[in-house]
Amino acid sequence: NADTAMYQAKEHGRNNFQFFFPEMNIALAKKMMLEAGLRTALDNNEFQLHYQPQYDHEKIVGLEALIRWQHPVYGIVSPLDFIPLAEETGLINPIGQWVLEKACQQCMEWQQQGLPPVRLAVNLSMRQLQDKHLVTMVQQTLQKTGLSPAYLELEITESIAMHRLDTVIPRLQALQDMGIHISIDDFGTGYSSLSCLQSLPINSLKIDQSFMRNMSTNTSNTSIVSAIAAMAHSLSLSLVAEGVETEAQLEFLRSLGCSTFQGYYFSKPISATECEWLLANNAAKIG
Ligand code: C2E
Numbered sequence: 001n002a003d004t005a006m007y008q009a010k011e012h013g014r015n016n017f018q019f020f021f022p023e024m025n026i027a028l029a030k031k032m033m034l035e036a037g038l039r040t041a042l043d044n045n046e047f048q049l050h051y052q053p054q055y056d057h058e059k060i061v062g063l064e065a066l067i068r069w070q071h072p073v074y075g076i077v078s079p080l081d082f083i084p085l086a087e088e089t090g091l092i093n094p095i096g097q098w099v100l101e102k103a104c105q106q107c108m109e110w111q112q113q114g115l116p117p118v119r120l121a122v123n124l125s126m127r128q129l130q131d132k133h134l135v136t137m138v139q140q141t142l143q144k145t146g147l148s149p150a151y152l153e154l155e156i157t158e159s160i161a162m163h164r165l166d167t168v169i170p171r172l173q174a175l176q177d178m179g180i181h182i183s184i185d186d187f188g189t190g191y192s193s194l195s196c197l198q199s200l201p202i203n204s205l206k207i208d209q210s211f212m213r214n215m216s217t218n219t220s221n222t223s224i225v226s227a228i229a230a231m232a233h234s235l236s237l238s239l240v241a242e243g244v245e246t247e248a249q250l251e252f253l254r255s256l257g258c259s260t261f262q263g264y265y266f267s268k269p270i271s272a273t274e275c276e277w278l279l280a281n282n283a284a285k286i287g
């Protein structure tokens with residue numbers, strides 16, 4: 001079989017040398033199949049949003065919308081596998097638009113049901129942030145769904161935010177001026193300088209979950225988290241910890257002045273139905 005592949009590759013000339021390696025064939029075939037599926041996924045209603053609550057002490061103060069793809073053959077495909085592909089193919093624009101609209105619609109619906117209003121965070125990808133129609137698209141989505149911008153948060157990863165600052169800054173500024181909350185996701189992994197950070201129109205930092213691992217034994221992770229907390233404090237940014245899985249992590253984060261938490265310790269990402277129940281329960285606790 002490999003011999004046939006090699007023979008065919010040779011037949012097709014030198015440019016096909018990569019097909020000599022069967023593992024590449026498999027990776028490429030898988031990618032092509034995923035890509036084909038991705039092109040029809042929106043029309044076939046294969047996407048869903050899950051929501052992961054963010055807590056202060058015991059009450060929900062926010063939600064993060066996380067996309068799920070129910071592939072008809074492969075089952076659930078992780079966003080870590082298909083978001084990069086969607087980025088590469090440009091499919092992220094319609095998919096991202098769907099996510100934003102669905103999230104805003106859902107948030108508005110919960111408010112109309114009388115559930116306690118919480119802010120909903122939506123992840124933006126590099127390509128979306130580079131799209132010159134982004135601000136208009138967000139504005140139109142808020143208008144269409146009736147959601148107040150005060151309840152929308154947009155998350156941008158650190159590496160994306162630091163890329164092409166000349167176009168990113170005015171775009172983020174326009175979104176922030178509308179009243180939208182801007183946060184830097186996966187913070188601490190992108191080596192941004194304090195001065196760069198200071199120039200960005202943002203409201204909060206989300207500490208990357210990789211720093212939560214072994215916090216009690218890994219002293220470098222502990223120092224990084226302390227440094228990030230100090231940075232957020234000095235820039236007057238709010239601080240969110242993600243990937244909080246244990247009580248010990250929570251206690252340590254609290255001691256650093258962090259007051260918003262997201263992670264399996266509190267809740268995994270859950271379906272809209274489960275979320276509705278949780279929000280209703282949240283209201284009962286306060287009242
Ligand atoms: P993210 O935005 O940093 O989202 C947090 C990820 O961490 C989620 O993975 C969530 O399920 C996971 N997580 C939350 N708490 C814990 C915890 O305590 N422990 C561990 N081990 N993991 C935890 P998920 O849903 O698989 O999403 C992965 C990434 O895919 C997201 O990372 C985000 O970058 C991207 N993504 C997800 N939905 C969207 C979307 O609608 N648009 C775009 N552009 N990207 C998305």
Ligand code: MG
Pocket residue numbers: 064123155185
């Ligand atoms: Mg995020």
Ligand code: MG
Pocket residue numbers: 185186206208209242
């Ligand atoms: Mg993150």
Ligand code: MG
Pocket residue numbers: 186
């Ligand atoms: Mg991440």
